[in-house]
Amino acid sequence: MAYVLGFVAWYQGLKWFRSKRWSPLNDTQISELLFYTVLGVLLGGRLGYCFLYDWNETLRNPISIIAFWNGGIRGMASHGGIVGALIGFLFWARKNRVDGWGVSDNAAVLAPVGIFLGRIANFINGELWGRVSQVPWAVIFPDSGSKEPRHPSQIYEALGEGLFLGLAMLWLRSKNPKPSGQVTGAFFVVYGIIRIGLECFREPDAGDPVWGRLSRGQWFSVALMLVGAGVWGWRRRGRD
Numbered sequence: 001m002a003y004v005l006g007f008v009a010w011y012q013g014l015k016w017f018r019s020k021r022w023s024p025l026n027d028t029q030i031s032e033l034l035f036y037t038v039l040g041v042l043l044g045g046r047l048g049y050c051f052l053y054d055w056n057e058t059l060r061n062p063i064s065i066i067a068f069w070n071g072g073i074r075g076m077a078s079h080g081g082i083v084g085a086l087i088g089f090l091f092w093a094r095k096n097r098v099d100g101w102g103v104s105d106n107a108a109v110l111a112p113v114g115i116f117l118g119r120i121a122n123f124i125n126g127e128l129w130g131r132v133s134q135v136p137w138a139v140i141f142p143d144s145g146s147k148e149p150r151h152p153s154q155i156y157e158a159l160g161e162g163l164f165l166g167l168a169m170l171w172l173r174s175k176n177p178k179p180s181g182q183v184t185g186a187f188f189v190v191y192g193i194i195r196i197g198l199e200c201f202r203e204p205d206a207g208d209p210v211w212g213r214l215s216r217g218q219w220f221s222v223a224l225m226l227v228g229a230g231v232w233g234w235r236r237r238g239r240d
Contacts, residue, residue, distance in 0.1 A: 002120065009117075021177075022106060032092065032096075036089055040089065047065070082111065105173060115157075115165070130203055150203065169187055192222065196214070
C-alpha cells in the first residue's frame, strides 16, 4: 500500500508541477513515465538488496531474486530503489527526447513522499527497529527478540528522509524553476547526510559488518553523496 500511495502521489505531483510550469508533460507522458519509474524502483530496490545486503545468498541461490513462490519476496534496498528510479526516468527521457534532468529534478521533490510512506509501513510492520533506549517515546517491538523499549527509528527516518527532505527539495526546486540537474544532485547529498545521521538510532542488521564505525547503509549513503556532489558540480558548470 505504501508503494501504491507513493506512485499515486508521484502522478498527482507531476500534474501539479505542470500547473506550476515546472513540467511540460501531458497526461499520456506522465502515465508512461510512471510505468518506467515503478519498474525502476522495484527492480532497483530488489537488486540493490540482493547485491548490497544479501550477496552470499544471492550468489548461492540466484533464483532467490525472483522467488515469488516462497511466500513473497522480502528485501528492498532504498539506495537501490533511488538509483533504479533515476535510471528508469532518464531512460524514458532519452527514449522520448525529453530533458531528463528536468524529470529528475521534479522527481527529487516527489521521491521523499514515497520514502515517508515506506518508513511508516516499516513502523506498522514492526521491522527495522531502533536501538534500545529509555526515551519517553520508546516503543516495544514484539519481533525484536526482547521486551526492551527501543527508538522508533522508522518514525525518525520518515520525518527526516521524508518530510524534511521533501520540504527542502521543494524549496530548492522553487529557487531553480529551470531544470538543471542540480536539485537531483542536492537530493543525493542531503539524503545521504540524513540517512547517515539517523542510522545511529537504528539497530544494525544481524551480521551487518561495520567499517570505521559506519554500517553498510551509512557507507552506501557516503557513496550516494559523492555521486550527488559530482552531479551537482557537473550540472552547475553546464548551467554557467
